[in-house]
Amino acid sequence: MTDGLGPTRPRAPRRTAALRKLLRDPQALTTATVLLTVVALGLLAPVLTQHGVNEASLEHVDADPGTGDYLLGGDRSGRDIWARLLGSVNTSVVSALIGTGVALVIGLTAGLVGGYYDRLRSITEWVFSLVMTFPGLLLLIVLMPMTKGDHRVTMLIFGVLLSPGVYRLVRNLVLGVKNELFVDAARVSGLPDARILRRHVLFAIRGPVIIAAAFLCNASIGVQAGLAFLGVGSATVPSFGSMISEGFANLYIEPLQIVWPSLLLGVITVSLVLFGNALRDVLEGTVSAPSKNTARSSLATRTAPVGATPPELLVIEDLTIAYPTPSGELKEVVSGVHLRLEAGETLGLVGESGSGKTQTAFASLGVLPREAVVTRGSIRLEGRELLGASERELQRLRGRTIGYVPQEPMSNLNPSFTVGAELAEGLRAAADVSRAEARERMLTLLERVGIPDPPRTFASYPHQISGGMAQRVLIAGAVAAGPKLLIADEPTTALDVTVQAEILDLLRDLQKELHMAVLLVTHNFGIVADSCRRIAVMRQGEIVETGTCLDIFRAAEHPYTRMLLDSVLDEHSVRRDPPPSVSRILAKEER
């Protein structure tokens, strides 16, 4: 019925795009060329040599390269080394194809089934944990009486031994993809499961599987060569392993004999690994190597502190933060921001998501991501410049002078530590207290922030408490050492509406008790109206308007502010008209 849902259309362009990217990648192109050349050499062996791989002639025993038509000379049985090298290539290719093929077929099928059908997963899990119990190489050796050393049969078994790796990879990928919207959509629209698996799921997970295949080839080739080195396998089948082993034995007589097979085997493995890595970069997208925060070096202008004015708690001047784009240019996310905050005051920093509020907050705490670049500006806390300050200096300020309450409570607690251990460590880092004192103070503080059973929460792990509780815990952690400035980044966004009001009340009460200044980052004017005296409105990295709460609510000057204000929902004005787009309103204003 709804075939339009299928990825048929995006498929072609995306695949060619990946292919084109691959062709443009020098590493992928070089290694692919090397691999294809090697495979072609093996295939063309009948044309490229006149001698059979097992054809021995007494006069060519340990012959030098170039003797007669023995291009690389003869080995100690008088066989043509060049012919044997080409034969070894073929043996390796066949081994790689069989080993990888078997591992992929088994692992993919079982992974798709086990990942998609919850009920069958326990069975596949069990079977593969059984397979994984077999100690790989050891089993291949133990089964030698059965395989009779045939590398094809051996690789068949080795493929089975490799399959748990593929299974686990695919199973995890499918579990991740299964609940994606496009798979849901396909399921709801009534596509049969087999079809969803084949077209939607398989398509989505192809990248990592292709990459894994490159490494499986490598494993197969390595094991085949290793076994042949040990003398497992038919003596008539040429292999890098047996050539290396013979060369090793002949090291003193003809040192070159070990060089050729080692070199070719090395080239093949290196190419496969590098090709796999290039594939990974192309298919999964490279994370550009993060460079150290260059704040110190690239501070273009730093305004000197003006002496006479009364020291404000936090002064941000001309702050500009940029991120490198994949093309290497810098894209500004915060441009020339000015903010002032007096001791004890609450300032609302308002703007839609992506407007640069959080980046400004992170810069004030000195915790911008590593790839962020502060191109210019100044941030002074109690007159002390924070940009360019050493990590040690910042560490001394954090917790003690400046505290932080994050947006999403759960992800901001370390899942492996009890709430209490984490809180106590934080307090002890910022204040000089003993372990017992830290515990006492945190228990009192937990009670103060409205936790019903402090000792119990203290001993709990984050996953054992609710989101509202976790946010109270984080607030307790932020104010534990009595900071003069609290930066709260959307502290209620992730919480239920009923809890939101309580958290805001708590923040307000704590502010009064502890005489803190609060920088309240939010997109919600309702929250600002409740808690703040002054407001700064941010849009696309710039402050568009600053003023007292009263002034802005009464007569906002900037159209963006007015639009944000209009979008506040309350029970009197449930919106019936379609929401106006930002650009349309702004265009109207400018006219």
Next chain:
Amino acid sequence: MLLYVARRLATGLVLALLVTLITFLLLAPSFDAIVGNRLGAGATAESIRAMKTQMGLDRPVLAQYSDWLARVARGDLGDSFFTGERVGHTVGQHLGVTMSIVLVTLALSVAFSVALGVTAAWRGGIADRVVQAVSLTGHLVPNLLVAIALVYLLSIRLGLLPATGFTPLTDDPATWARSIVIPVTALLIASMAGLTAQIRGAMTDELRKDYVRTLRTRGIPARSIILRHALRNASGPALTVLSFEFIAMLGGALIIEKVFAIPGFGSYAFDASLQGDVPVIMGITLFAVLLVVVVNLAVDLVNGWLNPKARIL
């Protein structure tokens, strides 16, 4: 907790049962060849049949297997077909040799990988690229080639270390140490490559997480955030990789053992398989499976300790 361990060990026993049964079934078709091998060149169909009857190899396969099982339950793994030595004793001996190499390798691998992986993830930039290059190189070279190159350089050319041979730790620790330097190095390179890449990746992910930022805003020193908080969360998957490497090395050390003439578990299994020494093969399989079961259980227990969400109580 104890119940969980008991249950896991029980499933481990079932696993061992299955694996040994499968191995035995796979070996059964080659009994004729094995007996012929033992009798030597003069073997005839007649003498092979007589020998099989004498050794009890002509009885139904399942009956033979259950006999073996009954003997194992009494703690008797049987005697080697060829040397007549007690299998339990010799397997243990060879396992000890391999363990003394593998455990040293893994300990060094953990130490280096953690140092390199953590540095790469934390420092980023050039340090990260150097570590990635080192780890890639380890992946690139087959350890067979590494072993040969090392022997050639250190033993044959420079004469610094013994090229082959092995002295048990209990005989003489100093000679033991000298005899394992090259084998351990050869194994270490590949093992480190995998583990370093894993730790670097997991640490990079971990250090980007929200809680790391929040911990920083509390004034907690970087050392504690990296080593106590992030590394603990990143070590779960690394531990799994480590257990895989351990299992792979049980047999994978074979090539190294052969190159260096070390009487280890792998080369013992190899020789037994070449000869078709059924009792030895069965004993080796049983030991290997049990070892794998114990290692996997240990990894899961440590993981549970590291990650409270995965804690099974």
